[in-house]
Amino acid sequence: MDFTLRSIDFTATGREIVREREITSDKLTIGRASESDIHLPDLAVEQQHLVLIPQATGAILAKAVSTLGFTYEGRNVREASIDPGRPAEFEIGSYRLSIDWAEGGKPTITQLAVSRDAGEEKDKLRGFGLERALPSRRIVSWVAVVGIVLAFLAIPIFSHMTRPDVEPDIKSDGNVLMDASWSTGSLSMVHHGLEDSCEACHTDAFVSVQDETCLVCHDDLADHAEPVRMDDGRAPHGAGDAVLWSVAHAFGKPGPGACTDCHTEHEGAGRMEPTSQKFCADCHETLDTRLTDTTLGNAADFGDIHPQFKALVIPERGAEPQRISLDDNPKNFGGLKFPHDMHLSSTNGVARMASRLDPDVSALDCASCHEEDSDGVSFLPVDMEQSCEECHSLVYDKVGNTFRSLSHGNVAQMQADLLALDRSGRRPVSTGRRRPGQFAQGGLYYSNFGRAMPGALTRAALAPDGMCGECHYPAAGGGLDVEEVVQTERFYMHGWFDHEEHKDEDCTSCHAAETSEDATDLLMPDLASCRDCHEGETALESEVPSSCAMCHSYHPRTGPSAAPPKFAKNER
Numbered sequence: 001m002d003f004t005l006r007s008i009d010f011t012a013t014g015r016e017i018v019r020e021r022e023i024t025s026d027k028l029t030i031g032r033a034s035e036s037d038i039h040l041p042d043l044a045v046e047q048q049h050l051v052l053i054p055q056a057t058g059a060i061l062a063k064a065v066s067t068l069g070f071t072y073e074g075r076n077v078r079e080a081s082i083d084p085g086r087p088a089e090f091e092i093g094s095y096r097l098s099i100d101w102a103e104g105g106k107p108t109i110t111q112l113a114v115s116r117d118a119g120e121e122k123d124k125l126r127g128f129g130l131e132r133a134l135p136s137r138r139i140v141s142w143v144a145v146v147g148i149v150l151a152f153l154a155i156p157i158f159s160h161m162t163r164p165d166v167e168p169d170i171k172s173d174g175n176v177l178m179d180a181s182w183s184t185g186s187l188s189m190v191h192h193g194l195e196d197s198c199e200a201c202h203t204d205a206f207v208s209v210q211d212e213t214c215l216v217c218h219d220d221l222a223d224h225a226e227p228v229r230m231d232d233g234r235a236p237h238g239a240g241d242a243v244l245w246s247v248a249h250a251f252g253k254p255g256p257g258a259c260t261d262c263h264t265e266h267e268g269a270g271r272m273e274p275t276s277q278k279f280c281a282d283c284h285e286t287l288d289t290r291l292t293d294t295t296l297g298n299a300a301d302f303g304d305i306h307p308q309f310k311a312l313v314i315p316e317r318g319a320e321p322q323r324i325s326l327d328d329n330p331k332n333f334g335g336l337k338f339p340h341d342m343h344l345s346s347t348n349g350v351a352r353m354a355s356r357l358d359p360d361v362s363a364l365d366c367a368s369c370h371e372e373d374s375d376g377v378s379f380l381p382v383d384m385e386q387s388c389e390e391c392h393s394l395v396y397d398k399v400g401n402t403f404r405s406l407s408h409g410n411v412a413q414m415q416a417d418l419l420a421l422d423r424s425g426r427r428p429v430s431t432g433r434r435r436p437g438q439f440a441q442g443g444l445y446y447s448n449f450g451r452a453m454p455g456a457l458t459r460a461a462l463a464p465d466g467m468c469g470e471c472h473y474p475a476a477g478g479g480l481d482v483e484e485v486v487q488t489e490r491f492y493m494h495g496w497f498d499h500e501e502h503k504d505e506d507c508t509s510c511h512a513a514e515t516s517e518d519a520t521d522l523l524m525p526d527l528a529s530c531r532d533c534h535e536g537e538t539a540l541e542s543e544v545p546s547s548c549a550m551c552h553s554y555h556p557r558t559g560p561s562a563a564p565p566k567f568a569k570n571e572r
Helices: 120-126 137-162 189-194 211-217 227-233 239-250 277-284 340-344 349-357 384-388 411-419 454-462
Strands: 002-010 016-024 028-031 050-054 060-064 070-072 075-077 079-082 088-092 095-101 107-113 310-313 322-325 395-399 402-405
Touching: 060 070, 079 088, 411 454
Parallel strands: 002 107
Antiparallel strands: 002 016, 028 050, 050 060, 060 079, 070 075, 070 088, 088 095, 095 107, 310 322, 395 402
């Protein structure tokens, strides 16, 4: 059967657009599917919604093929018969379809999109809307604009200009009204107390935070380097960066090298985001080309470009402490004779003695002598009385049931203790009878205690093969003393390390103590050892991607605790 399909659309200005096409088919499909003969792009229409089937009598059968029906002559039906020559109209979703019969019995189907709230119905309901009781949209819009300008611009600016001039205080409330609306995000944990006092940092309106403002509170920070060296070592700006910095300076932004270049705020509550690796690499990647006299190696990425570690050591007896690269295999003279391998053995006499003293212990380990400090970074000094004397006894006398021990670390006190021994002659261990062999006078095991001679005993104890000489070196000057014992608190002075983060590792995975025969061996992990787990910031496939800020502080400290303290991990 031949059909004429006509669609009527409207432009934005209301102009009517009519399109017609001819189609010959024994069945017309109507639905949302694009392959339908009559396409109705409406979500209220099924993909295959309705079919029009010509009948032998000349009538047209309209039949729903979906779960939804259609509206025909005001009723919702699923099937209807349209007689030939009789105009008909039905609705599907937001579309109205009308069928007219032209001369010759050829049906014309007109498709028209109808808006439900158009026409008289909309006019009838308009009288009941809020717009009849409220001002016009134009007036409401202007009132809203004026309110926003007053509340979020005029009041904060006026309040800022008329506020009292006071020093920033993290505990005080701010004096500027409505300034919270200007905040771009929450402050970090360390600056959380300034949430209600924007003017503590933003002292001048529409001017970036200046270094002078930061130093009001952070006045004890050290410079990264001498200002002149910083200027010489800073990488030059490219043409694009120079233009950007000139624009930034025009709006009051300090720098380069300003506090805000590194410490960005309003990034959300919690820990302040650490400085990106690129911030450090901009200068340190090619530092030697600008500071030709520097002793610092180039560094840009821990996994690729980083110098070998330098440890603070005493390279030999009598030398001053100095930092030496681990590539040079430095030694560290601490004044002790101590073989780690002997004490960590699980089969020798040391292990057997440890098990006799404590049945729950089969052998000594690192924790037997080394106790972690409360800061989680360093270890407490090894104490003779606490860590060593249980095996290396200093008992020299017994009075009744009480033992007397020599004072460790004080030669003068040791001499006084020996001098205080009973000065009267001691009863010989042996009787007057003669004993044969090694027990006879002059034999190895002959004992005949007489008057104590403190000087002789002291010299014997301090001799290289004496009791003290077993662990100590005699003093270089030849007097009755031993070399000073130096237990280095930090070997890496310019890096930060936390043992707590590595507690799942065995000590010997980083410190090769089990194979060390001499106390001068420097048992510190080198660069390659750390790279087993740590690589650069962008090495996402590594176990621990590591930026420069993970181990280094921009503001150097001085003294024995030069590395950043433990709390810097959460607050820097």
